[in-house]
Amino acid sequence: MVDMQGSQGGYAGGMLRELGSDILRFPAWWYGAGLLRAATYAMSFITGYARRLGVGVWIQNLFVPMFGRYDWQSRIISVFMRLVNILGRGFVTAIVAVVVLGVFVAYVSLPVVSMVLAVYHATSIFAL
Amino acid sequence: MNLDLSLLQENESQTSSIPGVIIDGTFWYWDGAIDNDAITNRKRAHRIAKMFQWFGVGAAGVSAIIFVLEVVTTYATEILTVDFWTEPHAALFAFWFGVLSACFAWYKAQSIAGERTMIPRAMNGVPEQTSVPSLSAASQKRGIFSTLSLDAVEVCETAFLLAKTTGHADVSALHLFAASTADRDVRVLFARLGMSVSAVVDPVRRKMATVTKGDAVFGLSAIRVLCNAFFQAASNSAEEVSGLDCFAAAYAADPFLQEVMFASGADQDAVVNALAWLRIQDTLHRRYLSFRKTAGFKPTGNMNRAYTAVATPFLDSVTDDMTRSAVYGGVEFCVDRDAEMKALLRSIEGGNQSVVLVGNPGVGKGAIIEGLAQLMVEERVPNILKDKRLLRMNVSHIVSAEGGNGAEERFLYALSEVAASGNIILVIENIHELVGVGGSIDLSSILAGELEKNYTFVIATSTPSGYTEKLERSSLGPKLQHIAIDEPDRNLAIRILESHIGGIENQNNVVFTYHAVAACVDLAARYLHDIVLPTSALSVAREAALDVGKRPRTQGLVWVTREDIAARISEQSKVPVTSISQDEGQKLLQLESRLHERVIGQEAAIASVSSALRRARTELRSGSRPIANFLFLGPTGVGKTELAKTTSEVYFGSENAMVRFDMSEYQNQESVTRLIGGNGQAGLLTEAIRKTPFTLLLLDELEKAHPDILNLFLSVMDDGRLTDGLGRTIDFTNVILIATSNAGTQFIQDEVQKGTDLAGIKSELMENQLRQVYRPEFLNRFDDVIVFSPLTQDDVAAITYLMVAKIEERLKAKGLTFQIDDDAIHELAEQGYDPKFGARPLRRVLQDKVENLIADRILQGDVGRRDTVVYHKGGTITVEKAAAL
Structure with a gap:
């Protein structure tokens, strides 16, 4: 927004100043604070999903027998089962991460792409 | 919540310094501009920014419509081809321009919202109000203005405009206070306090008339108030400074405003607690949102996240899963129990130690454990x-x-499941009940043995008596770390109650005033003694809300007021605590004449009793002693017991409403047990007062009681309570204690005959005569020792009139009329007068001379319904037959 404390002009002047300010601030915010926020949100979504699936807990307890069975046969089965789970859950987490990353890339590219394509297609209006 | 008046006053002297607040080493100072130009520019800039935002939304919308129309009308078949998306044309220009506009609108919305800065949480220590000589003295500094909510900015601007229009030189706490009363939250605060805004604003406006005139400046005094508002918001972990914070800071800054609120019925405690109430609701909402976000990660079944647990079918059948219940929202948030929770977590973390929370029933042990369950759901635990x-x-x-067979096996089996599972913490409520239970082996010993193996630990609760009498001496006692849970003080209990009121209001569709909430705590603490705060206050609030919720609704909101709470308490405790009605006030003022309707003479005694009752009903008496302790002295038959009975009838509704003990029946030491109980038996005295705490306790012939009993009454008269043989504390603070005694009777009679005045007799009795019977400290506990003077012949004649009136009433019930003339009454009075026995012989004379004769005539069939029985002087009776119908 324009300087709120020193401006003396009327609405027209204010709007011009706002426009000028936004032309600079829009991309600056999008690739600055906005990008940081989007990255944080994407990271927390992926880590939250991983936490929900408990991938970290399964890795931490890789050699801890499941269901309180401490005999050697159960230990072997347990390690195997945990590996399968870690792979499966890791795979799901990876898929989610790829999708979220795609959305993030879309966020990053959206203003530039839309601007470039809008200009590109605008040429068709002049061609008409 | 902290209204630190001293800091504000301290800052008064530092006029040249810059006030501010330190949070984690950063100095927060006032950086806002509040003047005409700034206000105009800010509003204009905000409108323009909003306009641009809506322009972006509009452009995106229009572009989307154009694109859809173009596609439908022109490119319906080509939209799925690659050529459509690669070749330039107008529809795609609209599409991409729309996307760009949407991006711009998003940026604008975030940008407007992002202008506000969140107040950081103090991580090291607490926020501190301070001042610096100049801003350059602070190495890290930030401005407060961006942390103000739009409502708070509105308050500042309105305060400035108010000062400007009224021509005041300086914007002060008065202006900020008046401006903040328009804030929505402040209006809610006033409604909760049961106050009208105009009642407060009018005196403030009058006060403003005395303020120095000049060009309005948003100067140091206003800045100090806003720094305090910021300090309060930061201390309460709020994200921004609200209009409510501005109100609270203005209130704290000016003693005049405190006086105005006080005059409208809200003292400082009330304002602070009501402010805390509004903030608690906000905090609970934020906590709920954060809790729901994390609760999804907690498993609700038997299995833990690591899949190391095993099924525990038996344990599941004898336990409730508190963590699962917390995930599903089955427990309420635990408020203001941080110290206890820290102690609990410290004990557990310190050494894998089992703990026992020891506190009276209702003190909140369960709530603390439920709070722990919530923390475990959020994994905010060691x-x-x-x-x-x-x-x-x-x-x-x-x-x-x-x-009951096999309890040990079942208990061991449950513990073995705990051991096998490895993911279970047991909660055992009232753990002292395990001591002495079981067959050959005590369950507490079994648990002690298992705890020694260190595979798990327990969180237990117990009562103080259960802990000292059973647990401490058992083998289990040393295994448990003792954490005392004390009854919360008044303000803490009010805040705990405030955190639960929202739920109660929603369930019953009612709204509580602050005074109703405070009354729940005050009256429950005073009149309900079986459970302690906060549970006692909570149950009163729930019951009162239920009562009020059932009332027919004439308007949208139904308020629960202090009177509703008082009515509920009165019903429960049988103690009148509602406001005194005009009718009751008149009755209390005329108590003397009402007592005199049954008691003749004895002016001093009646005056003392009447005054004590008036003091009690207007709440002017001490709350920690009985309503009054009286010792009635005097010969037999002068009206001591009669006055007690009359008091009971006039004040408690019936002469049978009193608890009466003839102390001649309690002359040996075993009598103590009969009175207060013991060996599992309740006492006669303590049980009677526990059931009817608001009563008259009459102790006849006190001098005959065993000296140990007199010692018991020392504690009753001094502290207003007595512990019975079962360990319960019985409340005697709503009792009028009247003891009658014949000690010194002969002395009184002799002195009256000599013509000594009552004051002289009393003085001699207190100094010499009574000391032979009662210890001085015992006599000093009485509020008044009242000497009943022997009755005169005239007194007995007046009593004869009263007793004859009673005979008349009894005959009237049988359909008979009774007539007696004054001469006959005086003759009966003369026959019934005995200076030694007062009015006692009179009753016998009336029985012999009047009632017996009438009874004979009735039995002979001489007297029928509607007939008149006439008693003549000389002891004869005639019957005047009624006219035939």
């Missing part, structure tokens, strides 16, 4: 509690199954 289930064991399910 590692030892992470990924664990909190199971509350129902001991009675283990003990009572199969007729």
